[in-house]
Amino acid sequence: MITSKSTQATEPKPILVVKLGGSMLDQLTEAFYESFIELQKQYYCIIVHGGGPAITKLLNKLNIEGEFHNGLRKTNLETMEVVEMVLGGSVSSQITGNLTKQGIKAVGVKGSEASLLQADYLDKENLGFVGKVLEVDATVLHQLLDQGYFPVVAPVGKTLDHETVNINADVAAGAIARSVGAEKLLFVTDVPGILFDNEVMEETTPAEIEQLIEKGTIYGGMIPKVHSAITALSDHLQEVRIVSGEQPLMEDGSLSGTSIRGKRKEKVE
Numbered sequence: 001m002i003t004s005k006s007t008q009a010t011e012p013k014p015i016l017v018v019k020l021g022g023s024m025l026d027q028l029t030e031a032f033y034e035s036f037i038e039l040q041k042q043y044y045c046i047i048v049h050g051g052g053p054a055i056t057k058l059l060n061k062l063n064i065e066g067e068f069h070n071g072l073r074k075t076n077l078e079t080m081e082v083v084e085m086v087l088g089g090s091v092s093s094q095i096t097g098n099l100t101k102q103g104i105k106a107v108g109v110k111g112s113e114a115s116l117l118q119a120d121y122l123d124k125e126n127l128g129f130v131g132k133v134l135e136v137d138a139t140v141l142h143q144l145l146d147q148g149y150f151p152v153v154a155p156v157g158k159t160l161d162h163e164t165v166n167i168n169a170d171v172a173a174g175a176i177a178r179s180v181g182a183e184k185l186l187f188v189t190d191v192p193g194i195l196f197d198n199e200v201m202e203e204t205t206p207a208e209i210e211q212l213i214e215k216g217t218i219y220g221g222m223i224p225k226v227h228s229a230i231t232a233l234s235d236h237l238q239e240v241r242i243v244s245g246e247q248p249l250m251e252d253g254s255l256s257g258t259s260i261r262g263k264r265k266e267k268v269e
């Protein structure tokens with residue numbers, strides 16, 4: 001006999017958005033995934049994941065050339081098919097599978113579905129099917145959270161002409177955090193925080209970050225992370241953290257890595 005189990009709407013809690021970097025995905029331990037059990041007692045949790053290395057691996061296997069411009073993958077139609085397959089398929093399943101093992105009701109959601117990530121081309125001529133976020137319709141996320149599910153979002157978007165586009169996962173995470181009114185945003189990556197002279201900076205500000213980028217201390221994949229962090233900061237979301245995926249996340253999600261706080265400048269993209 002088929003039995004059905006309905007879920008109950010849960011009590012109001014703040015929202016925590018966690019961006020899982022592709023750099024770290026294969027190294028995340030069971031203890032790391034287990035930490036979401038505790039985190040869920042305090043927060044509604046949403047994961048937005050990357051998967052750059054997994055995309056590159058499959059492109060290489062298929063002998064499709066990859067090319068990056070300023071950290072963004074040039075994406076033609078053929079590449080886009082692989083991006084969607086990897087992010088919305090294998091990577092999403094890897095994460096939801098690991099959460100499910102912990103008894104968490106994880107559900108994979110593609111940003112291109114349910115109007116979640118409405119996008120436009122960032123620079124169609126030079127980058128092809130790479131998107132920038134125009135608008136986030138977070139209804140599907142709120143519905144899932146209300147019903148006790150844990151959304152795991154793949155960073156692909158849909159343009160007004162109904163094409164699927166590839167969105168940098170840091171950018172997608174920042175946009176989603178702002179749209180859902182998250183109280184906390186964590187970027188989980190392969191370094192213990194923002195490094196300065198080989199030391200982890202415990203805290204920094206948008207103004208200091210701009211100087212560190214100018215000096216070349218912050219470069220490469222850390223740039224979209226800090227820019228997305230700065231863009232996400234608001235009266236509601238007063239702190240963003242960049243943390244390592246090597247340890248389980250702390251229960252209050254705040255005890256390690258680099259804390260970014262402070263007012264953002266008017267126009268940081």
Ligand SMILES: Nc1ncnc2c1ncn2[C@@H]1O[C@H](COP(=O)(O)OP(=O)(O)O)[C@@H](O)[C@H]1O
Nearest residue numbers: 021022023189190191194195217218219221222
């Ligand atoms: N100041 C910095 N501190 C730490 N990491 C930095 C810094 N500047 C650049 N990086 C680079 O950023 C990388 C993390 O970004 P990225 O590779 O895109 O990871 P992810 O896949 O987690 O998004 C680090 O591995 C490091 O090489």
Ligand SMILES: CC(=O)N[C@@H](CCC(=O)OP(=O)(O)O)C(=O)O
Nearest residue numbers: 022050051052072073167168169
């Ligand atoms: C436009 C663009 O570059 N998209 C990224 C999407 C995945 C991503 O951002 O993954 P990480 O977080 O692992 O870097 C890409 O194709 O690699």
